[in-house]
Amino acid sequence: MESLILVLVGVLVAVATYLILSKQLLRVILGTAVLSHAAHLLILTMGGLKRGDVPLLGESEGPYTDALPQALILTAIVISFAVTAFVLVLGYRAYKTNGSGNFDELRGTPDE
């Protein structure tokens, strides 16, 4: 199971890399969102997938599943959600003021 998820992580990273390397602003932003999902899956896999029971004392004899990766991912998801929301708004504003969503035209001129 772990290797399967790791392959999935690899695919997600590949897709995200492709999107981030493109020149369209929106694609780059979507790429960063996919990238963060890949990281979350990686953390989950690194902690070990479903090894034991729910980590509640008294519910079962154990062994228990490590609950920490879930907590980490929850935090990371909230952060990446906030960042993605911010960067979408920023991208929209940059598109409105600069009149372009293409990174070639967002390069800037040396005389500024």
Place this chain on the structure above:
Amino acid sequence: MSNIIVLPLIVPVITAILLVFMRENVLLQRIITLLTLVFVTIISIVLLMEIQVQGVMRIDFSGWLPPFGISFVADSFAVLLVLVANIVAAICLLYAIFTIGERYEKMYFYSFALLMIAGVNGSFLTGDIFNLFVCFEVMLLASYALIALGGEKVQLREALKYVLINIVASWIFLVALAFLYGTVGTLNMAHISVRVMETGNDPLITTVALIFLIVFSLKAGLLLFFWLPGSYSVPPTAIAALFAALLTKVGIYALVRTFTLLFTNNTEVTHTVLGVMAGLTIIAGCMGALAGRDVRTIASYNVLIGVGFIVAGLAIGTESALQGVTYYLMHDMVAKAMLFLAVGMMIYLTGETVIDKMSGLIRNYPVFGWMFFIVMCSLAGIPPLSGFLGKVLIGQGAIEGGNFVLLGLGFLSSLVVLYSLLRIFLSSFFGETIISLEDEKPLPRRVELPVILLALCTIALGIGAEWISPYITDAAETLHTPSIYIDAVLDGAKWQGEVNE
């Protein structure tokens, strides 16, 4: 008593939220912001005194003992940085109060600044590596907002690049955390250190260490600095000064913490890579500073030279080099904030950014001219200003460690710093004045005040080195001997035995 460790994080966060509701009352916002920073400064002085008495302090949130819960750990190194960061931030915000204008102030400028400072303080104080990631994000999200605040064309453009590069860096941080957790199964920094030492010379650990190196290098502007000059030159002066003083220093702090506490086993690989990167950063920074014609570019590349120099001290890694690192980090925060404020004032006064188009500023603004002279001497390391001692200590460490290449590069870079700033000084401050008395923009004394305060700080750091040295020695000792930190966090051998079962 150890509860006060959390105050440098929690107080700015709470006031930042409160300030959101005082949007229209600019005066009240200003007063509360300054009071908050003064309060945090006092707290960090108290903490620093307390650490000298009872050693490294920690607070376990909700009573979850380490390594299971999240804890904040205050050692001299972290608290010294918190102290200087808050003093510098207070002075930068004082400058912002006088210059930034109501438009920014009503757009939650103080809230964002305080949130950023909370993130910086949290990053310095946390003892848990995932919590370090969270504090980094708090700091970065606030900085994203600050860099875009104002909504100028060029600001939005550079903000976009800054945000994207940092998202990718944060992603690498998460990946590194995942691998680290998969390898050692813990996130408490002291506990990671114990586990890594037990594992011995594992190539997997070295790989994880190198991934962390990439992340923190991106944040600190160590070799991977291509984003830095662009994004530091677009926001208003006060914000740029805050960034230059604080953000890269947090990256350097994380590098120091990682490579003195966590990954100390395979120093031939990690510290060699650090040394090479530091050397290359110094060279590239020097080239940029020499080639630049724009004052902001020259100032940005001076930030990089500082980063390279500090990391060179870390790569050398002897105890006196680490003393130098601590001292130079404190100096660099003060001096870089001062340099960026001075550069911003030059641009405000002349309306130009290219050094050849400015001339004779010292005739119009004598006090300001001498302030620029002081920051130049301080950055070049001329005694009795604060840059001198850090350079001496790192140099001494380099000779002890036999690392003569970094020694030579470091000291040559001082000459380049001096030359690049002297060029600004000669061309823009000396010479015929081009501003006639009628066109002269008034420079109120209160706008000069923050720069004067920073000049006093750098002089005090230089002359008062005698009083600061016990704290620096303690900080470097804790860095050089990780067992002090580990014992304080895991309560000595008792815990190590239980934890490792």
